[in-house]
Amino acid sequence: MSEDKKVLQEFKLETDNELRFEVESKTEKVYLTLKSGLAEVFGTELVKGKTYEFTAGAKVAVFTWHGCVVEVKGKTDVVYTAKETPMVMYSNCHGALEFMRADAEKENKRGPIAMIVGPCDVGKSTVCRILLNYAVRMSRRPIFVDLDIGQGQISIPGTIGALMIERPASIDEGFSQEAPLVYHFGHKSPSTNPTLFNMLIQQLANTVKERLEVNKKTRSSGVIINTCGWIKGPGYKQLINSAKAFEVDVIMVLDQERLYNELVRDMPNFVKVIFLPKSGGVVERSKTARSEYRDQRIKEYFYGTPKNSLYPHSFDLKFSEVKIYKIGAPALPDSCLPLGMKADDHLTKLVVLTPNAGILHHILAVSFSEKDDDDIILSHAAGFVCVTNVDTDRQIITLLSPQPKPLPNNILVLSELQFMDSH
Structure with missing residues (x-):
């Protein structure tokens, strides 16, 4: 066994610091253990003394509110401690949503419906995961809606769907995929067939509203919606349509002031539009990486993951x-169309x-x-x-x-x- 295989590093993190690391190599495995203190990965708490395993493609951020010591074993491509993170701002957003949920619970009405928007590779899915994990840790049962057909988290790419979240995402496998509601779109980008995409979004929105009606706990917990990075021209129209279909109360815009200003201008006054910075740990993915991720997701659908074959x-x-x-x-x-057909x-x-x-x-x-x-x-x-x-x-x-x-x-x-x- 070569020396670098056994690389063991210990990191002492101060309050509000974040340890970021990436695993690129297909053959490497990296192990993370919390030695002391408290820490979380995208809103899921680490269990002290438990070792978590990460394989190729993992991009991990270990954040601590109070300080901690973690151990990283194995060869990482990048590993560093960041003192500047937007976690406090994300946590404030959770606090505001939680306030709305408590109010909804008292009044027996619908909780907040929040949509996360922004260009590609700014960490939208990660912010969704953090907000959902925080909600579940407060004993809420929010619905997660994923409209990102290119990189879907709920099912395979080419679909949109919804999932009720009952427990925090596991550190290495994400949210439990029990009984998701999935609609088939069949393309990698909404631009391929915007008419069909809009129909499916409306259908999904109606079904989600029905779910909120029948379950009191979920009704007050509300919905967190992830969107795709198509935000210009027809893509912007698409976002507006999605916001209307789901009757959103809050839109969080990641990393793009132009989009933020357009939404402030075009959304009704009762919709709160918030600008948030992206995390410095967010990595831009190449076309090849996106395509590999899609293949990986489909492969996992049939063959499972290394831990769960x-x-x-x-x-x-x-x-x-x-x-x-x-x-x-x-x-x-047009000349060949039957009368009355568009x-x-x-x-x-x-x-x-x-x-x-x-x-x-x-x-x-x-x-x-x-x-x-x-x-x-x-x-x-x-x-x-x-x-x-x-x-x-x-x-x-x-x-x-x-x-x-x-x-x-x-x-x-x-x-x-x-x-x-x-x-």
Whole structure:
């Protein structure tokens, strides 16, 4: 074992300081242990004496309100202590939301609905995680809504969804993914089909409002919404639409004053718009890194994580046993449209697909829809499968699935996202 493999460093952190480290190498593992004092990672408390393991791609910030000593074992690419962090400001935002929740609980009304916005790579998901963790630590049960289809945290990329948060995120695995509500969009960016994206957001917002109605604890706890980094032109319109659909009370803008000023100008007065700095620990990701992250998320959906392995199933189905649809048909020129049909109606048209080589390696959403009609577009997904083989001669399609057959439903919807199963 080479010397650098056994690197052991101890850090003594002062009040309000943060230790940041990154693990880049695919073969390295880094272990973190809290020796004394109190510390947290993105709002989740570290247990003293317990060792946490981090693998490739981990970007970690250990923050302490009161001072602590931590030990880091293994080879990190970057490791340093930061004295300047926006944690106090994030904590103040939590305090303000908590005040609104307490008020909502007394009056038996809906708690705060907060949306986090900003360009790519400013730490929006991390701020969501901190605010959700703090809420749960105050015995709240907030709903987390993720509209970031490119880097989804609730399900695989290409989807939007909601999840009730009942306990803090685990340090290395994130929030428990039990019973999420997921809608299939099927693209990496909302700009591919803004009409469909808006329809799904409205549908998700309606469902979330229903959930808030039926559960008193969740109603007063409110909602935290993560958004994607598309904030210019149509992307800005999209944010405004999302804010209206969810009837937000608070918008937190990370790191972009222009966006902050536009929202102050365009949002109604009762919506509080707050500007927040990003953390100095936020790292910009390249296109390649984003694409690798997407693949990793899909792989984890089928195979689990190093700590929690899953064993997916592969099975054959006859073409006649499934119905495969695609949402969106090629656009027709206005002159060819039937009377009364608008040009963008084609964006939400259901098209039946005959299985063919073109769908190989594509993800398919298993729809909860009972009917073969437009209901499919707005139905939430029961789960996802990946096409690993299409045999047109024998009329058989092979699917990789997290569970054995039969499928929960025979209606499948094509996603543009692909996954090359190299297991």
